Amino acid sequence: MKAITVLPGKAGSIRLEERPGPSPDPGTLLVETLAPGVCGTDREIVSGAYGWAPPDSERMILGHESLGRVLEAPAGSGFSKGDRVVGIVRRRDPVPCVACDAGEWDMCRNGRYTERGIKARDGYGAEHFRLEPDYAVKIDASLGLAGVLLEPSTILAKAWDHIDRIGHRTRSWSPHTVLVAGAGPVGLLAALMGRQRGHDVHVLDRAEDGPKPELVRALGGTYHVDRLPQDFRPDIALECTGAAELVAELIKRAAVDGIVCLTGVSSSRPPLPFDFGRLNRNVVLGNIVVFGSVNANKAHYEAGAKALAKADRAWLAKLISRRVPLDRWHEAFEKKPGDIKVVVQFAGEERA
Numbered sequence: 001m002k003a004i005t006v007l008p009g010k011a012g013s014i015r016l017e018e019r020p021g022p023s024p025d026p027g028t029l030l031v032e033t034l035a036p037g038v039c040g041t042d043r044e045i046v047s048g049a050y051g052w053a054p055p056d057s058e059r060m061i062l063g064h065e066s067l068g069r070v071l072e073a074p075a076g077s078g079f080s081k082g083d084r085v086v087g088i089v090r091r092r093d094p095v096p097c098v099a100c101d102a103g104e105w106d107m108c109r110n111g112r113y114t115e116r117g118i119k120a121r122d123g124y125g126a127e128h129f130r131l132e133p134d135y136a137v138k139i140d141a142s143l144g145l146a147g148v149l150l151e152p153s154t155i156l157a158k159a160w161d162h163i164d165r166i167g168h169r170t171r172s173w174s175p176h177t178v179l180v181a182g183a184g185p186v187g188l189l190a191a192l193m194g195r196q197r198g199h200d201v202h203v204l205d206r207a208e209d210g211p212k213p214e215l216v217r218a219l220g221g222t223y224h225v226d227r228l229p230q231d232f233r234p235d236i237a238l239e240c241t242g243a244a245e246l247v248a249e250l251i252k253r254a255a256v257d258g259i260v261c262l263t264g265v266s267s268s269r270p271p272l273p274f275d276f277g278r279l280n281r282n283v284v285l286g287n288i289v290v291f292g293s294v295n296a297n298k299a300h301y302e303a304g305a306k307a308l309a310k311a312d313r314a315w316l317a318k319l320i321s322r323r324v325p326l327d328r329w330h331e332a333f334e335k336k337p338g339d340i341k342v343v344v345q346f347a348g349e350e351r352a
């Protein structure tokens with residue numbers, strides 16, 4: 001079978017290669033890949049800055065944002081041939097720690113978790129893969145190619161779940177304004193979920209044109225290019241870019257009793273000049289919570305699937321901005337203007 005593989009830690013090592021198909025394993029689903037998505041983490045792995053190979057191999061099959069069709073399913077697994085599925089990314093650590101033991105592998109305490117296509121496990125970027133039924137999530141076939149948005153939407157389902165839990169530290173919590181930094185797929189899905197909760201959503205991004213401004217407006221949100229009104233103070237802010245300047249800006253701007261959720265992983269850069277004393281003063285005197293959020297557990301996959309099912313299909317379809325045929329797979333890893341979610345089309349004539 002064809003698979004997109006990398007040598008983790010080595011820039012320029014990505015290639016499409018022939019690999020043996022998945023070995024028989026009667027307890028698992030055999031899945032045919034339709035169109036996996038490419039995200040910033042994949043590009044970081046391709047650049048050699050992130051990623052760990054499986055213990056028995058030098059190279060790793062890339063891809064953690066999956067979309068596939070079940071070819072074989074064990075009897076009694078709850079899945080049948082033809083089902084559309086997405087694979088969960090993380091697997092619990094082998095100890096397991098208390099979090100993984102409770103099914104909350106997204107909160108793994110010892111860092112020994114593994115992640116498909118990222119950390120010590122082959123990913124979903126191959127013509128076929130096997131999936132344990134417990135780590136497979138069925139999705140509505142009517143989503144078409146937009147089903148690949150499930151994995152990124154789980155990141156936001158978790159972020160919103162934790163925002164809600166933190167917000168309820170006070171009985172009077174009644175958030176109104178939400179600021180999302182970044183109008184990539186993660187930011188747009190954050191905005192979608194904010195609107196589904198009935199909030200007044202504002203999205204900040206650098207793009208002046210292309211599809212992003214209209215996508216935000218179509219949600220009923222407000223799009224800001226590069227700067228925000230001076231007195232704008234969001235009750236909830238979600239940082240979805242990893243840009244250090246934006247992290248600082250969001251913490252500075254948070255309203256009293258506000259919550260700032262950081263979802264973007266920053267790369268190490270020269271330090272910013274920053275008045276930590278002033279920041280601390282604002283955070284303490286404003287009862288502001290700043291927290292990080294990564295990955296997602298099964299409950300978040302279920303919540304993400306519900307959010308996508310409720311969303312307007314035409315809006316979701318516009319998030320899939322480019323589908324690259326498998327023979328031109330490398331183009332999927334090149335950034336192009338107007339890109340939101342880029343997928344590699346392995347199989348199927350799926351229409352989003």
Ligand code: BGC
Binds near residue numbers: 041042064089118296
């Ligand atoms: C993935 C997460 C993963 C994280 C860190 C993200 O791109 O969506 O599932 O936990 O990278 O490896």
